Amino acid sequence: MLNIGAKAPVVDTVDQNGQKIKSDFKGKSIVYFYPKDDTPGCTKEACSFRDDSSLFQQVGAKVYGVSTDDATSHKAFANKYNLNFTLLADPEKKISSAFGALSEKGYASRVTYLIQDGVVKHVWPKVNPEGHSQEVLAKLKELK
DSSP states (O other): OOOTTOBOOOEEEEBTTSOEEEEOOOSEEEEEEOSOTTSHHHHHHHHHHHHTHHHHHHTTEEEEEEESSOHHHHHHHHHHHTOOSEEEEOTTOHHHHHTTOBOTTSSBOSOEEEEETTEEEEEESSOOSTTHHHHHHHHHHHHO
16 A cells, blocks of 8 residues: 555556546546445445535546456446546556555455645545545545
């Protein structure tokens, strides 16, 4: 797991639409890792970020969801729940590994990073999907 103050790894992958994404996380970014698309806890967490998307926009933050699922799975998940933020595909597990978020079972652990200008500002190492987006928003507002 990355520590506060660590430089965030550059991400080079595709999103749920197959679009190439390369991000060094300039500005404010939320990178949340979750185990699997369209499972109960992961869906609850994703839908809470979706429902709060305008609040994240108000504080100038981009939200990225990451799991070890591929872009096709992400697209189906995003379409089914009208997710309005970027899902990063990590089937090769490189992103999860670089962020220290890969579980022993080979899928992404439920970890969230708040990144500002490429530097980790806060880490939630064991996330409870219920109300997590509000917890992240509160911390983002402290950064202003």
